[in-house]
Amino acid sequence: MAKELPYQVLVRDLPTHRTFQVPPVLVADWVKGMPMRDALDAPEGDPEAGHGVADLDLYADAAHAFATGTFRGEVTVACSRCVSPVKLAIDEKLRVTFMPKHEIPDDDAPGVAAAEGDEGPEVTEDDLDVFPFDGERIDLEPLFREQFVLAIPYAPLCREACKGLCPQCGVDRNTTSCACEPPIDPRLAALKGLKIPS
C-alpha cells in the first residue's frame, strides 16, 4: 500500500472542521499483535477488523494545536473464554492538545503518576491527552490508533456469562455440551484412595 498520510492536517489550514474515516484494513494493521486480536487468526487486512469515524474541530494558537470532537467505531477481538469474535463499540469524546515535543511533560516516567497520586491537581485523563507535533502539521494517526488499542480490555468477553471452551475436548460450551469430567485435583485423587479407619 502506498504511504499516504490521510490523517495529517497543515496548521496553516486551521481552524477547520474535518471528518476522517478509518477503514478496516488500517484497524487490522493497528491492532495486529494484540493477543485477543491475534487469537482470532483473521486474514491480513481483515474486512471485519472494525472501522472508525472521527468528527473533529481543529484549531491552533501560537504554539499549540487542538482537536475536539468525537470518535465512534468498533473493533473486533476474540472473547477471552470462547475465542469467538466480539465487536467492541467505541464512542469517545476527544479533547487533545498537540504541542512541541520539548513541552510535553514527562509523565510517562515510572513512579511520577503514583507519587502525585491524590495530592496532584484534579486532572482527568482527557486533559492529559497530549500528542507531539512539529508546529507545521498535526498528525492524527496516533490519536486514532489509540482509540482502537484502548478500546480492547485485558480480557474481553462475548458476554458476561460466557462458559468458554471445555479444557479437555475444546468444544464451545456455550453451544455444545460434552461428557468430559472435570479434571481431579491430584491431591484429592490421593485422598480418594485412602481408606479411613472407623
Ligand SMILES: [Zn+2]
Ligand atoms: Zn465467549
Ligand SMILES: [Zn+2]
Ligand atoms: Zn469436553
